[in-house]
Amino acid sequence: xxxxxxxxxxxxxxxxxxxxxxxxxxxxxxxxxxxxxxxxxxxxxxxxxxxxxxxxxxxxxxxxxxxxxxxxxxxxxxxxxxxxxxxxxxxxxxxxxxxxxxxxxxxxxxxxxx
Amino acid sequence: xxxxxxxxxxxxxxxxxxxxxxxxxxxxxxxxxxxxxxxxxxxxxxxxxxxxxxxxxxxxxxxxxxxxxxxxxxxxxxxxxxxxxxxxxxxxxxxxxxxxxxxxxxxxxxxxxx
DNA sequence: CTAATATTTCCATAATCGTTGAAATATGGA
DNA sequence: TCCATATTTCAACGATTATGGAAATATTAG
Numbered sequence: 001x002x003x004x005x006x007x008x009x010x011x012x013x014x015x016x017x018x019x020x021x022x023x024x025x026x027x028x029x030x031x032x033x034x035x036x037x038x039x040x041x042x043x044x045x046x047x048x049x050x051x052x053x054x055x056x057x058x059x060x061x062x063x064x065x066x067x068x069x070x071x072x073x074x075x076x077x078x079x080x081x082x083x084x085x086x087x088x089x090x091x092x093x094x095x096x097x098x099x100x101x102x103x104x105x106x107x108x109x110x111x112x113x114x
Numbered sequence: 115x116x117x118x119x120x121x122x123x124x125x126x127x128x129x130x131x132x133x134x135x136x137x138x139x140x141x142x143x144x145x146x147x148x149x150x151x152x153x154x155x156x157x158x159x160x161x162x163x164x165x166x167x168x169x170x171x172x173x174x175x176x177x178x179x180x181x182x183x184x185x186x187x188x189x190x191x192x193x194x195x196x197x198x199x200x201x202x203x204x205x206x207x208x209x210x211x212x213x214x215x216x217x218x219x220x221x222x223x224x225x226x227x228x
Numbered sequence: 229c230t231a232a233t234a235t236t237t238c239c240a241t242a243a244t245c246g247t248t249g250a251a252a253t254a255t256g257g258a
Numbered sequence: 259t260c261c262a263t264a265t266t267t268c269a270a271c272g273a274t275t276a277t278g279g280a281a282a283t284a285t286t287a288g
Contacts, residue, residue, distance in 0.1 A: 148234085149234075149235060149236095150233090150234060150235080153235095160234080160235060160236080161235085161236070161237080161238095163235090164235070164236055164237085180235095182234090183232095183233055183234045183235080184233095184234060184235080185234075185235060185236090
């Protein structure tokens with residue numbers, strides 16, 4: 001995942017209501033969930049919800065499909081996985097989130113291995 | 115990690131320059147890095163940098179200490195680790211980022227039966 | 229003390245954000 | 259067809275954001 005995609009995905013999740021929406025979609029699983037059901041579950045106005053869905057979709061974190069009168073939104077797990085991967089690789093020490101690569105052997109403190 | 119902390123941390127990382135700053139701090143390791151060094155490395159104005167450092171600190175993603183005339187900023191790996199944990203737990207299927215509730219082994223395409 | 233360095237604080241500004249209300253669009257049913 | 263349902267689009271608004279310039283603060287050197 002590129003940095004710009006990561007920033008967009010992070011921004012998409014960095015909002016109270018939108019994070020709730022995404023969590024709900026995750027819980028709903030791959031089958032997804034109708035916009036109306038999300039609106040009712042989270043008590044959000046339909047137009048506000050459309051705004052948040054758009055953000056999630058532009059960030060690659062959700063997909064839509066029409067089913068009758070309803071729009072069914074579903075989480076894109078692949079993107080979420082890539083985001084977590086990006087954060088782990090780029091914003092953590094390495095595999096786990098440990099202090100990164102001591103460029104030279106630390107003098108004062110001895111580093112705890114693993 | 116609470117949801118509100120996660121949102122704050124996500125917002126702190128959801129900005130181009132700030133993500134760069136944090137990544138640099140991660141690379142710098144626990145010893146941290148002087149504000150001026152970050153400014154030079156990323157070509158950012160000192161006041162702009164202070165603004166971004168503040169965000170990172172308020173999100174618990176960085177710490178400061180004074181060393182002579184310099185302010186040394188360091189990444190808070192613990193918070194970053196907690197954030198990744200939050201995302202994995204709450205925004206993914208479970209341990210990894212797999213589709214939640216695989217009630218059935220996902221055939222090619224099945225219409226919603228409910 | 230004064231001067232230089234390193235960083236922060238203050239004020240201003242354009243841009244973006246999240247929400248609302250009203251109107252528009254799409255679908256399915258009588 | 260007309261009507262109800264489901265969702266989107268549009269226009270507007272106050273709030274927040276990221277950045278810039280100028281001035282203030284803290285520390286060290288001379």
